[in-house]
Amino acid sequence: MSRLISFITSCLLFACIGVSALADDLDIYLGSSANSVTYNPNVLFIMDTSGSMTSTDNTGQSRMLRVQNALKDALGSATNINAGLMRFSDYGGPILYPIQGIDDAVRPELVTSTSASNHDGYEINGNVDITDDELVLSSGTDTVLTGLRFSDMNIPQGATIVSAYLRFTSEKFNVAGTQFTIKGEANADSAEFSTAASNLSTRTQTSAQVQWDTDNDFPAAGEIVTSPDISSVIEEIVGLSSWCGGQDLSLFVEGTSSDAASHRLARAFDSGQGGAPQLVVVYDDSTATGCIGGEAVYQVSSSRDNLEEDYRGYESTGSELTFSDYYNNYIGIRFQNINIPQGATITEAYLEFTAYDTYRYSGASMQIQAVANDDADDFYPNYRHQLRDLDKTSGVTWSMPSFRRYSDYTSPDLSSIVSDIVNRPGWEPGNAMAFVFSDFTSYRGVYSYNDVPSAAPRLVVKFNGNATPGASSTVRELLISKVDELSASGYTPIVDTLYEAVNYYGGREVDWGLARGNYNVSNTVRKNTRVSHRSSYLGSDSVRPSGCTDDNLSDSDCINEYIPSGATYLSPVNDLQCQTNNHIVLLSDGEANNNHSVSRIEALLNQSCTGSGGEKCGLDLVRDISESETSSIDRRVITHTIGFAANTSANNFLNQLALQSGGGFYQADNSTELLDAFNTILRSVKDINATFVSPGVAVNQLNRLTHRDELYFALFKPSEGAIWPGNLKRYRLDGDEVLDKNGLDAVDSVTGFFAENSHSYWSVLADGNDVREGGAASKMTANRHLYVFNANGVITSSSNVLHEDNSSITVEDLGIEDETDAQDLRTTLLQWARGVDVKDSDGDGDTTDIRLQMGDPIHSQPVIVNYSETDSAIFVATNHGMLHSIDAATGEENFAIMPRSLLPNLHHFYQDISTFEHKYGLDGDMVLRTVGNSTYLYLGMRRGGNNYYVFDVTQKASPTLKFMIEGGTVGLEKLGQTWSRPTITKVRYGTEEKNVMIVGGGYDVAQDDKTVRSVDGVGNAVFMFDADTGDLLWSASNSDATVNLEHMNYSIPARISVIDRDNDGFADHMYAADMGGQLFRFDIYNGETGDNFVKGARLADFGGDTAETHRRFFYGPDVTEIALGDELYYGVAIGSGWRASPLDVTIEDNFYLIKDEGVFNRDSDGHYTFMSTISESQLYNATEHGLTSTDESEQAIAAAEFANKAGWYIELTTEGEKVLASPLIIDYKVFFTTYVPAVSSTSACAPPTGNSRAYLVNMFNGNAVSDLNNNGDLDSGDRYADLKQTGIAPETKILIEDIVSPVVCLGTECVSAVIQVDEEGNEEACTSAFACLAENIYGKFERIQRGAWHSETERNE
DSSP: OOEEOSTTGGGGTOOOSOOOOSOSSGGGTSSOOOOSOOOOOEEEEEEOOSGGGGOOTTTTSOHHHHHHHHHHHHHHHOOSOEEEEEEOOSSSOOEEEEEEETTOBOOOOEEEEOOSGGGEEEEETTEEEOSOSEEESOBTTBOEEEEEEEEEEOOOTTOOEEEEEEEEEBSSOBOSOOEEEEEEBOOSSOOOOOSSTTTTTTSOBOSOOEEEOSSOOBOSTTOEEEOOOOHHHHHHHHTSTTOOBTEEEEEEEEEEOSOTTOOOEEEOGGGSSSOOOEEEEEEOTTSOOSEEEEEEEEEOOSGGGEEEEOTTSOBOOOSEEEEOTTTOSEEEEEEEEEOOOTTOEEEEEEEEEEBSSOBOOSSOEEEEEEEOOSSOOOSOSOOTTTTTTSOEEEEEEEEOOOBOTTOEEEOOOOHHHHHHHHTSTTOOTTEEEEEEEEEEESOEEEEOTTTOGGGSOEEEEEEEEEOOTTOSOBHHHHHHHHHHTOOOOSOOOHHHHHHHHHHHHHTOBOOGGGBSOOTTSOHHHHHHOOOOOGGGEESOOOBOOTTOOGGGTTSGGGTTOBOOTTOEEOOSOOOTTTOOOEEEEEEESSOOOOOOOHHHHHHHHTSOOOSOGGGTTHHHHHHHHTSTTTOTTSSOEEEEEEEESOOHHHHHHHHHHHHHHTOOEEEEOSHHHHHHHHHHHHHHHHTTTOOOOOOEEEEOOOSSSOOOSEEEEEEEOOOSSSOOOEEEEEEEEETTEEEOTTSSBOBOTTTSSBOTTOOOTTOSSOOTTOTTSSTGGGGOOSSOOEEEEOSSEESOSGGGBOSTTOTTSOHHHHTOTTSTTHHHHHHHHHHHHTTBOTTOTTOSSOSSSBOOOOOOOSSOOOEEEEEETTEEEEEEEOTTSOEEEEETTTOOEEEEEEEGGGTTHHHHHHHTOOGGGOOOOSOSOEEEEEETTEEEEEEEOGGGOSEEEEEEOOSTTOOEEEEEEETTSTTOTTOOBOOSOOEEEEEEETTEEEEEEEEEOBBOGGGGTOSSOOOOSSOOEEEEEETTTOOEEEEEESSSSSEEOTTOOSOBOSOOEEEETTSSSSOOEEEEEOTTSEEEEEEEOTTOOGGGSEEEEEEEEOOOSSSTTOOOOOSOOEEEEEEETTEEEEEEEEEOOOTTOTTOOSSOOEEEEEEEOGGGOBOTTSOBOOOSOBOGGGSEEOTTOGGGOSSHHHHHHHHHHHTTOSEEEEEOOSTTOEEOSOOEEETTEEEEEEEEOGGGOSSTTOOTTOEEEEEEEETTTOOBSSOTTOSSSOOGGGSEEEEEEESSOOOEEEEEETTTEEEEEETTEEEESSOOBOTTSOBOOOSSHHHHHHTTTTSSOOOOOOOSOOOTTTOOO
16 A cells, blocks of 8 residues: 555544544534524432421521522523422432423413511401411410512412412410401502511401311421311402403411410411411402513524624524624614503513623623514524614614623613514514614624524513403412422432332433322321322323312322323433433432332343442432433433532532533522522533534644544634634543543543533633633733744744833734834733733723733644653634644643734724624644654745645744745745645755645635636645745646646645655655546656656546536545556545635535546656546446445446546535545444535424535545445445534544543544454444444454555654
């Protein structure tokens, strides 16, 4: 096999270094492209109801009460989630309420407790007590009047009450004869109670009253007592003309007795134990049309529901909604399912935003209008001037304050605007409402849904209006009621309850939820708990013993309630492909115990469990269900835990549950921390499916056949300003798993990006998937070693220091000589450039501290230099113009250097100018070369410019510029943007050996806008430079070159693939591909000079003169020698794709493999021959996979067509699918990736940035290698697997560890490149579509033998 000097082909055995950012053009990051299905996250709350939850911890309130209050508050403000509730029982736990959309309409059932000290009390002889821990309902022969006030009773005015009753928690056994009369206060909005004399008895009472003379015995303390039905009393109150749902009502219980022993005591709010008096009301919402009030919070819930429209009228939506006319003329946001009655009175309305960054520019304002539509449409598909042309209401002007990053800001009152919409005749509850912002002055920015869904804009509305039948009560209210009913008793069966939660999510048989426990469980626990909710399962209704009814489910008559066997849970996860955002939130205050589920879990997982006692199997269970590919229930569920006032042992287990599952652990010791924990989890679960940019990976390859386990990922975050934050983070490779510093999976199994709670090596805190947190960027201080350069030699001199005190850096260097106060601006710019937060970007009021200061490495590839076995540096170049050297051990910056010519860009970045003018700096590929003890780094600029820079980085802290190659200078007039990755090799020119650097002529930016093929002005060349001096040795083009070929009319941004056919260390052949879809070969005749040194010709032309056939080759081919029977040829593999316009769907791109036989034939002059130019018609069309057709006649036709063809090609038939990376030829197979825009994705839940596929095909005929879809045939569907990560896949890396464990990595997705076997030699099942494809790269792999292959990164001279 021939030797390819090209870097990428050396990946036949391994990859030393690599990264690729997502897309070239900005359109992949901007715009909603939102044709995908989206689901709100499923969240199942599991609440600890064990006996220890009665502890008060010296706070005056039990843990149970504090948990109830915090969870009710969190549920009250939650948006865009589906929620359900479980509790502990001594054996497992039931589904108290199944997961449903939190704002879905449900049958009303309100359960409300007295919720403040002055909401319950009693009066005896005119004396009122509202602070007692106990409510005195009767006291001997005295008449006692007890008052109970229930707030926010969301019952429509005039509603028909189906049932209503009171619940009391007994505080003392008492059965003396007593009579009670229950009445209400005839007041539509009852005031709080006070200790004023006769405060209760002087209030006006309802005429309706209910006698409670029987069944009113109070049992032992802690037992529940239920009143008779009091519907008539409630109906009289809500029937008052001034009543409106959401107001407060009061009830009175008058107790009398002729028995001095009568002493009924009930638990009061002030007991702090929970169990305060409750009112349970069910009303008929099918006829309820009276006044109802409320406060509702809505949040943008889809990428289709926010839109930015630039000054040209085109969509420009990104991660930030930018309130600036420099960026946008209009911004639209839309809220779904607005449950406000038609004609409602809007008492208050406003928008809430979360600031994207800190902005202090003065005079910021904008106009806010609503879309004048009964039911606003979303913004997809987008068309030009969509927002401008919408009908709008009158507007409100918002003069905005200074913004601080992550802080929330509220608009002025928008009641008049919202009223305009809900007063429209066609408005109905459940419709959508949209707002449009315009007339921007100055600059502010807020988070969009596209970036952080939990921080997307919110709408808050307070209203009164007439109820809509069937839509007056929601899941939110019902869940809050269920939380209010929780009571504490019993053990802490954490594992049992998790097991039942897994049964529910998996749609498995109901197990622990079938009964309230058995004879081993105390009657108190069995009275407090329930069987699983009727709506949670398919099967028979629960069987209730005699005397057990809906209004007394906590009665001792109900302890033997059960669900007949055979019931099966209704899983809340129905779409296994897209509904992957599922969560358990487990709160506990104690150590796990009472574990009865070990055998059940071991059977489910088909393995033995780890752990012991109450914890056994818990970690195994949550770990299993956290990965989609391995989940025993075929669903992915992430577990989050909260330790509330828990001891160290309990917290350790809860922490491990979260860590093993990929969730978060939160320790809370007070009510504030508890509410923060709930809210943090509810925010984080909404961000699981946010779109991320796939990073590239650099691997520390110490030698040819092994690598360290260090992985370095270059990251960036698209933004709408000029500053796109960048970072470099370190993780670890263990086999085919990417792990964080805690040894846990660093990569989310669904998104393919870093998991939310992962912790990279250099980061102090868990940095998860936030590019701006942790990593090398967080290690940069005010004392950095920053330099500029413009000449060969030492860079780290005092005259090159990037600092405001360096007078050699002038206003002219910075391009600001015409600015007002240029000298002051110079000082500010240079301070800002070295990392001083002169703009107070973090909003802390300090303009002298440090800011986040690493730019974006969009396309540049980080590389690693090993100075010893224990000392390494990672080089990463960014579009801020900096080449950073980062210490591998600490993440600290060694130095950063910048070409002086890029200094004028600093003003642009400082101003944070629009992303539509995104500035590029050092954006090209880097290549390392070792010469003896010296190490050289070759760097192009890509879109940043037309230069190549070559540095001597032998000294870790002292780089020098060896030379630079400047496009546009004499002899290099055709050198375009330096996209082409340098290939470093050797040639012999005459008798002189030369180290050479071979590059394509670069990119002509005119290609950005070309729809049909036309001649380029620059870039249509191949250059060979002296790799030691930068002198031009040879070139090829269509004119004015050493070799002139008439067809070289199009620019060549791709690397040049170079072959050393006889392994003598000297290059023999070069392959070049261009923007016109053409392929050239150049033959090097070592030892010759002048015109005889290199000969070349066009090999193939796959482009055309129409928009559909304007195929471009942005990436070079891979080439290998083939000896097949009597056939000898070079297989040349290459794919087409318009990298500069990844969302294009017009061009019909293909993947090609041609047979170049000329390299094995010579003419009479001894020169290698060239075939006539190959076109598609001379290749076999392998698209339909006819060679393996089950139809023998079709197979025969295909075989006849295949014979004597000059190769094959595969049409990429998915609209817009394109090849945007070089392929790899490995073991007679071709591995390549493609990109599919979201608009063409076959996935219903494709991300807005689209996604990628990995292909593996037989290099001889393009056939699939393995039956991936398991249909018994090799067909076209077996060629590829979809990747998890969004956007364009990074460059492929194949790594070999200890010779026998090859792994293929595409960014964060690493899988085995061989078929794995267990200790007995049995094949192990692959765990993902990509893993099933990649294991066939080497198949039954035993050992990679060391050969003679080298790459330019390894050469020792």
